[in-house]
Amino acid sequence: MVLEDISTYVDDHADEYIGWLQTLLRQPSVAAQNLGMVEAAGIVQRQLEHIGASPRLIDTRGGQPVVFGEVSAGADVSDPRTLSFYNHYDVQPAEPYDLWDSDPWAAEIRDGHIWARGVSDNKGNIVARIAAIHAWQQVRGELPLNLRFIIEGEEEIGSPNLANFTADHPDLCAADACIWEFGGRALSGQPQIHLGLKGMCYVELHAHGANSDLHSSLATTIPNAAWRLVWALNSLKGPDERVRIPGFYDKVLEPTAEEQAALERLPDDDAAGLELYGIDRYLLNLRGMEKKIRDSYQPTLTIAGFESGYTGTGTKTVMPGAAMAKVDMRLCASQDPHEIFELFKAHLLMQGFGDIEVRLLSALMPARTPLTAPIVEVVSTAYRDLYGEEPMIYPTSAGSGPWYQLCEQFGVDGCTAGVGNGRSNAHAPNENIAVDDFILGIKHIALIMERFAASTAVSQ
Numbered sequence: 350m351v352l353e354d355i356s357t358y359v360d361d362h363a364d365e366y367i368g369w370l371q372t373l374l375r376q377p378s379v380a381a382q383n384l385g386m387v388e389a390a391g392i393v394q395r396q397l398e399h400i401g402a403s404p405r406l407i408d409t410r411g412g413q414p415v416v417f418g419e420v421s422a423g424a425d426v427s428d429p430r431t432l433s434f435y436n437h438y439d440v441q442p443a444e445p446y447d448l449w450d451s452d453p454w455a456a457e458i459r460d461g462h463i464w465a466r467g468v469s470d471n472k473g474n475i476v477a478r479i480a481a482i483h484a485w486q487q488v489r490g491e492l493p494l495n496l497r498f499i500i501e502g503e504e505e506i507g508s509p510n511l512a513n514f515t516a517d518h519p520d521l522c523a524a525d526a527c528i529w530e531f532g533g534r535a536l537s538g539q540p541q542i543h544l545g546l547k548g549m550c551y552v553e554l555h556a557h558g559a560n561s562d563l564h565s566s567l568a569t570t571i572p573n574a575a576w577r578l579v580w581a582l583n584s585l586k587g588p589d590e591r592v593r594i595p596g597f598y599d600k601v602l603e604p605t606a607e608e609q610a611a612l613e614r615l616p617d618d619d620a621a622g623l624e625l626y627g628i629d630r631y632l633l634n635l636r637g638m639e640k641k642i643r644d645s646y647q648p649t650l651t652i653a654g655f656e657s658g659y660t661g662t663g664t665k666t667v668m669p670g671a672a673m674a675k676v677d678m679r680l681c682a683s684q685d686p687h688e689i690f691e692l693f694k695a696h697l698l699m700q701g702f703g704d705i706e707v708r709l710l711s712a713l714m715p716a717r718t719p720l721t722a723p724i725v726e727v728v729s730t731a732y733r734d735l736y737g738e739e740p741m742i743y744p745t746s747a748g749s750g751p752w753y754q755l756c757e758q759f760g761v762d763g764c765t766a767g768v769g770n771g772r773s774n775a776h777a778p779n780e781n782i783a784v785d786d787f788i789l790g791i792k793h794i795a796l797i798m799e800r801f802a803a804s805t806a807v808s809q
């Protein structure tokens with residue numbers, strides 16, 4: 350059996366570790382509402398102190414502080430490797446409270462699960478990592494590698510100040526690999542690994558007509574801001590789902606043969622998806638490999654919201670003086686959000702929509718870690734040996750986040766690992782994890798530490 354000594358210790362001290370998790374869960378920490386953030390950072394700091402990680406709060410130039418901690422390898426380890434953990438102590442708001450079966454801040458244990466806001470996203474993972482190190486220290490003493498914690502307080506509001514932290518402290522971001530904040534089991538129960546995130550270019554468009562909404566009889570001669578914006582949006586993408594901005598696809602790459610093979614190994618969940626979403630076919634009738642490639646290797650351009658004129662019940666014959674739309678673009682490969690924003694503006698200008706005001710609201714670079722990175726082998730065999738199942742390996746997640754900022758720009762390989770599952774209800778009422786998965790997640794991190802410390806291969 351792998352990791353027998355530490356595994357036994359973790360089982361014997363499960364209640365203590367669950368107690369650590371409940372302490373953190375019972376402290377609300379909602380960055381969007383600036384609720385309990387100082388207190389939560391304090392609890393994380395104390396738990397890191399407990400494993401000798403010398404934690405400190407690092408200013409992010411105005412945002413919530415990053416809790417940074419590190420534990421060095423034992424003195425007899427020559428040329429130790431460094432593994433970092435990226436996590437976040439902020440959580441989503443718990444509202445609406447009446448949809449929860451128990452108080453989201455009570456961390457109740459029921460039916461073998463812990464129920465609390467943030468237990469899956471992301472406090473269960475924070476405490477599982479700290480507990481793994483604690484158990485290692487109790488059983489084996491000093492660590493076989495250096496560990497670093499970068500635990501930010503603004504992930505759920507888009508990490509607006511994390512770039513300040515990475516710019517001010519590049520030395521603290523150095524590592525041989527980084528365990529990314531989320532992970533766990535798919536709906537089927539099979540563990541899954543993601544090796545990157547898409548980027549993001551989020552824009553807001555404003556069209557202006559007359560200086561106020563007007564009687565719609567004036568539509569004979571006065572421009573309508575809503576039509577103006579609809580025509581501008583219509584120029585961005587066709588019914589063929591192809592984005593029409595010149596240069597938009599220039600930096601998108603096809604998957605390599607290895608990446609194609611990784612996609613082929615992923616289960617076919619096309620039918621389950623159709624049922625889940627209540628639709629009878631996917632866009633362009635995509636199925637199988639074509640759909641997998643599009644999910645992971647193609648960018649999107651999405652109208653996320655549109656506001657103009659009268660949208661209440663009944664009729665109001667009004668002509669809008671203003672219209673606003675929000676558009677998000679999820680980016681792939683080396684599509685740079687700032688370049689894409691320039692192409693976006695140039696396209697509107699070329700199409701005769703220079704009057705439409707365009708604002709960039711958020712920009713994130715896409716980033717991916719190669720399938721051949723040593724950390725991928727370590728995390729995936731640790732899943733296989735502890736969970737008894739091969740993990741599904743996704744070359745990227747269809748979601749976005751600061752993978753580039755923390756990993757790729759510093760040449761650090763990233764890989765996800767965590768204690769969530771397909772029914773964890775992250776961001777939703779009744780967020781939960783299985784108690785058994787929390788305990789397994791502690792052992793998983795300990796096994797990753799053991800194996801990564803022993804690995805010598807370099808990433809290609």
Ligand SMILES: [Zn+2]
Pocket residue numbers: 441470505775776
């Ligand atoms: Zn989240």
